[in-house]
Amino acid sequence: MEANEAKKPKRPRIGQPMGLGDNQNHGPESHYENSFNPNGNVENTPADGERHEGFQHDRPYQPRNNYNRPQGGYQQRPGGYNRPQGGYQPRNNYGQQGGYQQRPGGYNRPNQQGGYQPRNNYGQQGGYNNQQGGYMNNNRRPNGPGNRFQKGPIRQGKSFTPRPKRIEYELPLPDPDEKIRLNKFMANAGLCSRREADEFIQQGLVKVNGQVVTELGTKISHDDTVEYDEKVVALESKCYILLNKPKDCVTTSDDPNGRTTVLDLVKGACNERIYPVGRLDRNTTGVLLLTNDGDLASKLTHPKYVKKKIYHVWTDKDIAEEDMQRIADGIELEDGPIHADAISYATETDRNQAGIEIHSGRNRIVRRIFESLGYHVTKLDRVYFAGLTKKNLPRGRWRYLTQEEVNFLKMGSFE
Numbered sequence: 554m555e556a557n558e559a560k561k562p563k564r565p566r567i568g569q570p571m572g573l574g575d576n577q578n579h580g581p582e583s584h585y586e587n588s589f590n591p592n593g594n595v596e597n598t599p600a601d602g603e604r605h606e607g608f609q610h611d612r613p614y615q616p617r618n619n620y621n622r623p624q625g626g627y628q629q630r631p632g633g634y635n636r637p638q639g640g641y642q643p644r645n646n647y648g649q650q651g652g653y654q655q656r657p658g659g660y661n662r663p664n665q666q667g668g669y670q671p672r673n674n675y676g677q678q679g680g681y682n683n684q685q686g687g688y689m690n691n692n693r694r695p696n697g698p699g700n701r702f703q704k705g706p707i708r709q710g711k712s713f714t715p716r717p718k719r720i721e722y723e724l725p726l727p728d729p730d731e732k733i734r735l736n737k738f739m740a741n742a743g744l745c746s747r748r749e750a751d752e753f754i755q756q757g758l759v760k761v762n763g764q765v766v767t768e769l770g771t772k773i774s775h776d777d778t779v780e781y782d783e784k785v786v787a788l789e790s791k792c793y794i795l796l797n798k799p800k801d802c803v804t805t806s807d808d809p810n811g812r813t814t815v816l817d818l819v820k821g822a823c824n825e826r827i828y829p830v831g832r833l834d835r836n837t838t839g840v841l842l843l844t845n846d847g848d849l850a851s852k853l854t855h856p857k858y859v860k861k862k863i864y865h866v867w868t869d870k871d872i873a874e875e876d877m878q879r880i881a882d883g884i885e886l887e888d889g890p891i892h893a894d895a896i897s898y899a900t901e902t903d904r905n906q907a908g909i910e911i912h913s914g915r916n917r918i919v920r921r922i923f924e925s926l927g928y929h930v931t932k933l934d935r936v937y938f939a940g941l942t943k944k945n946l947p948r949g950r951w952r953y954l955t956q957e958e959v960n961f962l963k964m965g966s967f968e
Contacts, residue, residue, distance in 0.1 A: 740847025792823040793954035839935030863937035871904035
């Protein structure tokens with residue numbers, strides 16, 4: 554059991570001087586100690602037997618308390634995690650310098666700079682609705698060049714639509730042997746109406762083949778030359794215009810009071826002198842025909858050729874069923890009896906609106922019918938006249954009649 558007898562000595566514990574351990578019996582190797590040679594070699598030197606017995610270190614390991622030495626190794630500095638410099642520094646003096654800095658004022662701080670900045674002062678600088686640049690720029694000139702956005706609701710300007718294209722209507726070939734009345738010829742030429750032509754003839758303003766004619770009913774042929782006020786009267790191209798008349802517009806060729814006329818609304822439609830067929834009150838709206846075809850105008854307005862008209866009537870109060878029946882049966886007015894060809898309520902719910910069909914051409918006939926029964930007509934709109942309607946024709950707009958419509962009017966196909 555020689556191996557057990559030659560046991561190695563126990564290593565000293567940390568902080569315990571060499572040779573003070575439990576085992577004091579060391580082998581012959583303990584007679585040497587390690588010494589540091591400046592040349593880089595480790596030498597074994599004999600130990601001082603008088604002072605130590607066994608294997609000892611001259612400089613045993615000593616735990617040091619000088620952790621705060623200024624140089625070498627790990628140095629725990631005074632102040633711990635709250636030292637003012639180096640590393641991660643959570644500070645109590647937020648808002649100074651360096652690192653993550655939570656500034657006073659928090660999320661909605663008004664004078665914040667840098668980073669994400671929610672502001673309460675919207676409209677100051679930057680962002681949506683900013684004062685300088687960007688969308689909804691309030692500093693741009695309202696009507697300046699390149700101003701694509703404006704503050705507040707955008708108002709639509711005046712709109713423009715294509716003008717109707719002029720239609721060249723077919724002219725009937727005249728019969729060389731046919732003779733017509735002088736006033737009819739003048740009316741067909743667009744110079745005036747037949748009644749006005751008779752007045753001009755009586756005044757001696759009309760000449761036929763150089764001779765003044767004052768006799769009414771004079772007939773001429775197509776080869777004769779007619780002069781009015783020293784100017785030759787010739788047949789001109791026909792023009793037929795349908796107008797959806799608005800309010801505050803008078804149905805005359807010229808108004809001495811300077812009010813808007815129906816001819817002002819169709820100005821530039823043709824070079825020929827046209828005039829309205831029939832009349833509508835200033836505040837009555839709806840279908841109105843304008844033409845220079847005197848013969849057709851006479852057929853549409855003469856009592857012998859009465860044409861159907863349909864009106865939409867608004868009154869100041871509900872119309873009683875008894876009064877509706879009285880209008881259908883006929884009532885007596887100051888200029889004679891009158892009755893509606895047909896009358897009905899315009900809607901099932903509103904009893905203050907009615908649709909009335911009538912053939913009479915008497916002045917203000919529809920208004921006078923309802924006024925005689927104690928109703929005040931607040932609005933009146935003519936929606937039908939001799940087969941013509943205002944379909945697809947906005948208020949205040951006009952269009953040319955089609956050739957087919959003109960043919961129907963001349964043939965009297967409409968009531």
